[in-house]
Amino acid sequence: MNVLDNMAVGAQVYMWKCKEKIKDFFEEEHGVSNVVATVVLVLVVVLLIAAFWGSLKDFMETVWSRITGKVADMDEPTSF
Secondary structure, eight states: OOHHHHHHHHHHHHHHHHHHHHHHHHHOOSSHHHHHHHHHHHHHHHHHHHHTHHHHHHHHHHHHHHHHHHHHHSOOOOOO
């Protein structure tokens, strides 16, 4: 066989192994519950942030305006 034939056979074997690993990953039930729980937890957090985005934005703007207002009202530091 020439070099191109070897490369083609190697690529086919590599793809076959990848397909088997992917199939084994989806058939494995050991870590699936942890993955599902993590995805659901992230989804809940994102949905909560989306639901309360207006309130969070108003709260952060209020806090920021208080902080910047107090900074503007402060006296200039004096040197010793």
